[in-house]
Amino acid sequence: MIAKLLIANRGEIACRIIRTAREMGVASVAVYSDADAKALHVRQADEAVHIGPSPAAESYLVGEKIIAAAKETGAEAIHPGYGFLSENADFAQAVIDAGLIWVGPKPESIRAMGLKDAAKERMIAAGVPVTPGYLGEGQSVERLKKEADAIGYPVLIKAVAGGGGKGMRKVLAAEDFEADLQSCKREAKASFSNDEVLLEKWITSPRHIEVQVFGDSHGNIVHLFERDCSLQRRHQKVIEEAPAPGMDEATRTQICAAAVRAAKAVDYEGAGTIEFIADASEGLRADRIFFMEMNTRLQVEHPVTEEITGVDLVEWQLLVASGEPIPCKQEELSINGHAIEARLYAEDPAKGFLPSTGRLDELILDEGESRIETGVEAGDAVSPFYDPMIAKVIVHHENREEALHSLKVTLDESLVHPVRTNKGFLYECLDHPDFAAGNLDTGLIERAGEALMPSARPSQHAADVAGARLRSDYFDWRAPREVQLVSELHGFRLNALQRKTADVWCAGEHYIARTDQHGLLASYGSPDHTVLVTERGQDWLFTPRPDRGGASAHAHDGDILSPMPGKVIAVDVAEGDAVTAGQRLMVLEAMKMEHALTAPFDGTVSELNASEGGQVQVEALLARIEPAEE
Template identity: 50%
Template sequence: MTNDTRKIRKLLIANRGEIACRVMMTCQSLGIKTVAVYSEADKNAMHVAMADEAVHIGAPAATESYLVIDKIIGAAKATGADAIHPGYGFLSENPTFANACAQNNIIFIGPSAASMEAMALKGAAKKLMTDADVPVVPGYHGDDQSPELLAAEAEKIGFPVLIKAVAGGGGKGMRIVNDASEVSSAIEAARREGENSFGNGKLLIEKLIQKPRHIELQVFGDQNGHAVHLFERDCSLQRRHQKVVEEAPAPGMSSEMRRAMGEAAVKAAQAINYVGAGTVEFIVDVADGLDDAPFYFMEMNTRLQVEHPVTEMITGQDLVEWQITVAEGNAIPLSQDEIDVLTNGHAVEVRLYAEDPFNGFLPSIGTVGLFNPFAETGANTRIDAGVQHGDEVSIHYDPMIGKLIAWGENRDDAIHALAGLISETPVIGLATNRDFLLRALTHPEFIKGDVHTGFISQFEEYLLTPHDVGAPEYLLAALAIFANRAAHAEASNDPWSALDGYRMNLPHGEDLKFEDAKGDLVVVNLTQEEDGISVSAGEVSLQASEVALHGSVLSYSEGGLRKQLFVHVTDSTVDLVDASRTLTLKRHARDGGGGDDTDGPGTIVAPMPGKILELKVSAGDTVAKGDALLVMEAMKMEQTITAPRDGKVASIGANTGDQVGDGHVLITIEDTE
């Protein structure tokens, strides 16, 4: 250990997106110059614009840019950076990278390579924690990795069990097994994901806690051997082991349990001589309630966590500033006794992703039509984002748009404030999980604090049922199309280039066509009258006046009331966004200006670019609606593509291992004779 200090004057952030922007904000407040690195796909990204300097490091694929240690070190040396902050993901927990920084006399904002290695392999980490008197979940962490032995160990532990890659994280390389018949396929899938994502197919098996809560402790260590914790965060609301909602403190936790868990977390940090910010994750068995519930060490993340803002909100501390202070060789800013009296109120965070929760959480790519992370949010709310209006969400990286965080005097106040922030933060142009987050946050059981990792599956019907779309919504979509045309006609400044119906502002009628979720045609008649617009579908109608489109805001008057909502009109879709709903209505192909829609209900196309991992069927096979057809990897997540209807596989348009583009025809299904 050493207490030598070294001032950081220029810092390179070896990351992208919201965490790069987050680190830069603290650096700006401290007077530290910042250097961004960027791939070809990120040349116009928000983090590049925020930095004092930026260095291009390669092609869009992370393996050719953000994961290339030599390029990161080279960028730091070329710009004279004193230090590198790894963010999270990418190289943040890579001991080779930490060593490379040390060898080049560059301060690494994080723990030593030895500390990373101690926690990198979950089996070895569990052994280390047992020796440090930190409780661990019963399981198998051995070197014998034969499928036969793993299956036998699973039987010995008792179902259900969790099979996971020792180097895994973020939900990858993990499979729940409920009985012996599932063991073989789970081992194969977890091993494959471990090898593909982490280069390590070794597995461990643990007893699955039936009603678990995921509670983690924020820890900090310094170069003088001191370690502290800054309370817990409850991250129990998850989907496929990916955190969705995080909060601090954990609802319902007693002071005695908080003290015991905090002491265990500090022991874990001290056992590996930890320096910097880290998170010790525990799993808590709440089958009989939280009081006196047993808790077990799960893993330690040797980096700053995505959810660190909730800790900042209840303590008033800037954890990135703490990271920099400790990396410079200074002592932890506060003692444990001083920290223990800091906690104030409650904070909740949600992760806003470009994904479609009503379509299997498929990642979404495209241009962000509207999202303003810099909007005035108030003293008790916060948005951490890495994209803004006009930015691209690409296939190459995690689809997180940003994080929305709120603080309150108590948990109810924090939830209410965050629900308001979500409602006031529209995102248009691509699918997001905004509405899903709002449903989860306002669910009665979540408000009661009865949260566990099975919450989403327990209330799946409520959380994941698509919004009802009826005639009123199609009328608004037609109104949006009209307003969009009028806005473009006005912008042209040429009455003869405008659409015929606007030339002399005369009454006219037109049928606008849409397709509902079943593919059925919906026709809306739009008539321009002297005092406004009339739209009707069947027996439902709307009389609107003073219709206008300002940017993305559609405003109109109905029955003497002024109304508005956010809209986004393209040739193929119309997005409608209000306080609680984000709807995408499909325009009929010929009505929207596109070509004929030749993809019938039996044609399965790739929802985005990706790689075919496994074909589940062959040509000639008979399938039923919902049967698995193939497994595809896109945006670092595996997606199982299922049959949209009963029938026979007529053709297969891709092979295992193929890279396919968005819209590539994968499989066609025809009627059985």
């Protein structure tokens, strides 16, 4: 059995692996960059090794440094987590060549499934159904356009080396193809150093169904049933659940058998996921479910599978990497209840879901009926260098309805401040009638649109919970949300309607109050008399105003500020241009993703401080829009 394990990753997945390693009596070694010197995974590990500057390309993606850290500390094995080097076959081989144990599939299995076009050809040979499309070597714009026209629109462009929703574009019409192709190829080149693409027919009512598989070095391969990851935004998973709503036993049997055939086709060892796209226009049917790709690693959403099967997948990984067989046989695995996971990100839905970085002054994640997987604590910071995930929130109950309700309660009883999050957005997704009924597909979020956006201001009841005297002249909604407070030290005297709180308790320097209505949660900070209130997952900060006059100064409403450090890769306007609300002004590349900045209203570009290729810092004034005269 492995005695010491190095985790070649960071954040919540590093903490997740450390926890299981400790339970198994395995010593853990963390690696960290400059930005992560005081990170939670570093504090939790038995040892930690510095591997370089903050950018991942100079630290977490440098395999030589990670292998050297393992040798320096006497670690016998390396676990890659997910992302970074987890699906890099060359790194896996380098680990093995260094005499270390690679906690993952064999390098040749990674290579076999690493390129989506080659993987599909292998699946066809193995009798696994695949989506109609184009897998050819011809990569010229003309050839790809010709193939897309032949397939018929809408068509999906996918980077052959892609993953995590990057390097993917849905093209609705022929006239959009070339621009979307170039954007997709730029993103793929930045993310994977490979800009080759394949084309797929866009499936009507698509659902993303994936099957967890597991293999060992003794020739055994089992599946641990399916997950539904259909709720997505820009091809990025938002909420995942297991089992898939509406999946009947006959269809489950066929799709899971196909997943096992796929894994056997590459002689798979360790944890992996076979991803399928289902045409759910007539419900889930085995003859309308097609192979998309295989992820040769542990998935972000693996906890929902663990919850319904009672299996610790990281424990299985370490056992199998040590040469042991899978701990149980297929017939010993079964589904118990329903689990749902929501990904809590530091991002601002009001600004196109752009990452929100900074210090987490307040971080209260309710763990009453939930499993919280996180890599941060209150006082830690969300870095601009990495994925802005704060936590994964997982609930497990006897049925889907109970799990859905529990997850909404958990979101409403958690607080995050001052970093902006998608918590309110997650709540609205869970509360959407189609999602609640299980009528979901990958286009649900796009179709629902503004209905899923959190409220722009708190309700009167939320203000009551904050102890506010509700007079309109107390509010200035363009400045920080400030109201006059009426409160008591050990609770809240809700002045307007004299409601009572159901529960009040102390948590550090804060008094927490849960009201008897709407599931609202409030945190009263005694040092500065501020109150945080969560309503439908959305966090609101109330602070006392010393007087009623003198509204705070606020930024020009037409200022276009850089939401994060990045590079301007396109500028679509010039000074003096007339623009309309929602019109794209420029494109910023940050965190290997492209972010379009748009006009907030009709007007004129009165100032332009951005140029193509320029580097910009967070909050930099890129442009100013003067509103059109009415």
